[in-house]
Each structure stands twice: as C-alpha cells, then as structure tokens.
Amino acid sequence: MPSIHITNTSQHEQEFEVHGWNDNHNITVKPRSTSTITSPSGQQKSGAIIALHDGHEGEQAEITFNGGNFEWYDISVIVGAGGNLTIEQVGKPGTRKGDPRFMQDLRKAYASADAHTKDSLKSCVHLNSRGLVSRIDAPKAYPALEAFVRTFAEGKLYIGVGAWQGNKGDPGDNAQSSGTPGGNVDLQLIYSDADSTPEIHDSLKLSVKPVSSTAGFPDSEVEQAPMGKALAHIAKTTPHPSPFVGDADNGASGITLSNKSGAECTYFFFNNYWNGNGTAGANFDHPSRSVNLRSHTSAFVSLPESFKGRVQRGKFIPATWAEFQLDAGNGSGAWGNISLEQGYDGPATIRGDSVEGGFSFDILNGAPGAAVTERAQDKVKVLASTMGNWLGGPNEAAIKWETEKVGQKLAYITGGSGTIVVNSKRKRLLVDFF
Known part of the structure; x- marks a missing residue:
C-alpha cells in the first residue's frame, strides 16, 4: 500500500x-x-x-x-x-x-x-x-x-x-x-x-x-x-528546540527575525538599562534572550511591549545593531533603525508597516585597513566603532568609509539626524540580517 x-x-x-x-x-x-x-x-x-x-x-x-x-x-x-x-x-x-x-x-x-x-x-x-x-x-x-x-x-x-x-x-x-x-x-x-x-x-x-x-x-x-547539516529531525512531534523555530505568534508585540546569511547564527537581544528623553543606557553585557537560526530561515520572536534596546548577531561588539522599541507610549507603536555606531559585522534591514531602513549589501570587502579591526572575543574581521567608547575613540576611517558606502540616511553612523526610522502601529517589526 x-x-x-x-x-x-x-x-x-x-x-x-x-x-x-x-x-x-x-x-x-x-x-x-x-x-x-x-x-x-x-x-x-x-x-x-x-x-x-x-x-x-x-x-x-x-x-x-x-x-x-x-x-x-x-x-x-x-x-x-x-x-x-x-x-x-x-x-x-x-x-x-x-x-x-x-x-x-x-x-x-x-x-x-x-x-x-x-x-x-x-x-x-x-x-x-x-x-x-x-x-x-x-x-x-x-x-x-x-x-x-x-x-x-x-x-x-x-x-x-x-x-x-x-x-x-x-x-x-x-x-x-x-x-x-x-x-x-x-x-x-x-x-x-x-x-x-x-x-x-x-x-x-x-x-x-x-x-x-x-x-x-x-x-x-x-x-x-x-544528511549534512540541515534538518536534524522532522516529524509530527514538537519541533526540535534548537535551532529556534519561533515563538507562538498570537498577534502580540515582537519581531520577525530572518537570518539571510549563509551560516547558522545566534542573535542576542539586549534591553536597555534605562531610557530617558532621547537617551538610553545601552546594555553591553546582559542579554535578555538569544535565538539560534539556521541559514535562510525566519522566526517570530515574542517580546514584551516594554522592550527598548537592540538585537545583534552574536554577543560582542563591534557589531551591526538593529535598535528598536515596541511601544513608544504615545499610541504610535514601535520604532526602529539600523545603527553602525558600535561597529559593523554585516548588513541588516528593519521594516515597519511600510518603510524599510538599513541596507543588504556588504561594506567590509574593500574597506581601508584603518577602518577594519579584529573582534577580540572571536577573531572576526569587522568595521570599527564610529563612537569608540572604551575601544579607543571614534574610528575616522570607518566613519569616512561608511558615509561613502552607506550614508547617514540608511543607518546611523555618528548619531545626528536624517536616518530612516521605521514605525509599526501594530508593535511588530521585521529585522533581516545578511
């Protein structure tokens, strides 16, 4: 039969x-x-x-x-x-x-x-x-x-x-x-x-x-x-818990996260330590959660409406940040942008109800040597921070290169204004890492 x-x-x-x-x-x-x-x-x-x-x-x-x-x-x-x-x-x-x-x-x-x-x-x-x-x-x-x-x-x-x-x-x-x-x-x-x-x-x-x-x-x-490194198990039973296959999507707040790169990646969510009038206390060392996605897969990540922070590939900087908050508190919903201020380890985009910010093309290849650094924890080549923090001050070569290749409209490079900030009244955003 x-x-x-x-x-x-x-x-x-x-x-x-x-x-x-x-x-x-x-x-x-x-x-x-x-x-x-x-x-x-x-x-x-x-x-x-x-x-x-x-x-x-x-x-x-x-x-x-x-x-x-x-x-x-x-x-x-x-x-x-x-x-x-x-x-x-x-x-x-x-x-x-x-x-x-x-x-x-x-x-x-x-x-x-x-x-x-x-x-x-x-x-x-x-x-x-x-x-x-x-x-x-x-x-x-x-x-x-x-x-x-x-x-x-x-x-x-x-x-x-x-x-x-x-x-x-x-x-x-x-x-x-x-x-x-x-x-x-x-x-x-x-x-x-x-x-x-x-x-x-x-x-x-x-x-x-x-x-x-x-x-x-x-x-x-x-x-x-x-066969190879694709699906470990598929059956009628509950999906294997790792890599991450998504939270239950009941229409609540959160993001749809996509790994469009050629490798399996872990993404970390950092909730800010505090948020003020246009300012925030960035959290560098205590992620609230992480999810692991296979190459070219997507998943819904449920987050509380109170979340204000970022998601990045890996735990360390320099890295590309997708910054967002899910509830602005004035009825306008979620807001988000892509930032290169703390470095660049690959392109990313963020979308709201209609507008998209960020970029999907690589800018590491061809970058001047002075703009490139090796991330200490995992020895990955990245573009240096344009802010510096404790990493040695703003990297002027990275600022110049990113301004030429990306521009302030697509991503924050040195703060300021003019960068696309997306909005979703549904308190749901879509973030793609390439």
Missing part, C-alpha cells in the same frame, strides 16, 4: 488542496513537520496535491498509482505557483521531479526583467510589500507568463499544457509526465518557500515505519534522517 509523505520545511504552516485521497479534504502541514496520506489498497488511484497561497492554487504534485511496473508523477505549475515542491520515490533521490529553487529563480528572473516584460506580466505576477514575487497565476492561461517561466524553469517541472488532444506540447513538459520504474512505492513530497535554502531538499532522507491504513490522515510515523 503506497503512501504519500508531505514534508513542510518552511517556518509557517502550509495548506494543501487534495484531490483523489482523504475524501478530497484539504490538509495543513505544520512547520518543519511531515504528514502522511495512505492510498487505498489495491485500487488504481489518481489525484493531485496542490499548495495553496492566500487561497490561490499553486504548484502541485500529480500522481497516479496503477499497480504496474511504473509509477506516474510530476510537479506542475500550470495552475500557478508560490513555493517550491519536489517529489521522489522514498529512498531513491535519483527519481526526483520538481524544482527546489523555483521561487528563488522566479524572483531573480523577474528582478532582472526589462520594463516591457514586467508590463506584460503585471496582471499575473503578484508582488509582496517588499516588491518581491510572492506568487504567479496559471501559465496555461497567460502565454507571456508561460514563455517567461520557461526562461528559467524549462525541463525542471511541468509548465504548460503538454501533449494533449492532438497538441504535441512542449518536449520538456512531455518528459516530466513520463513514468518512473519501480511500481507502487511510497512517495515523498518536500515543500519549501522562497526564504529556504534549495539544499534543504537534498538534506532529507525518509526512514519509513509501518503506517496503519486508517481513513483520512493518520499521525505520521515517518522520520527524516539528517
């Missing part, structure tokens, strides 16, 4: 529309978890599992169990897309179909497209508040969109209508719809989003235990064995 194991590697719940199994009832897979669908025994059965994005159909797995020597499946974006989906026979990664970096390539292609192309796609390509592609409509309904998607995804998944009713279709699509040897065996679907690393699809290997044939969706009895 073949089963379909659906793994959601993202940091958010993901709903899937189901056709052909589970009485056609949808399923929601929790973050970093696996759910299992058991196929009816001894029956030829065809169906589809479709990812939903804000209620819109997206990428889908089309599957047919037929009891013969072949199994038929593919990954299709013909009705839309908003995430990455792959499918393979359990234990046989060489049977994979689908594209683990579809959304990343889509965003890159759209960002580099000319004005004419973007204009032709404006009715079927949807952007989020940051101007990034969040989903697309059905390529089969928009010839311009189908042609655009083929520029970066041809041969990786099913894009158009293919061979059908006398239409020869696209060779790449036809190849996707071919059968896979092996008969009726378990299938593994892996879902990720645009903030995931594509390698996460390669880091998982199923070790299947017997699953009862109860109706609907039984509790998962599937474990994910690690």
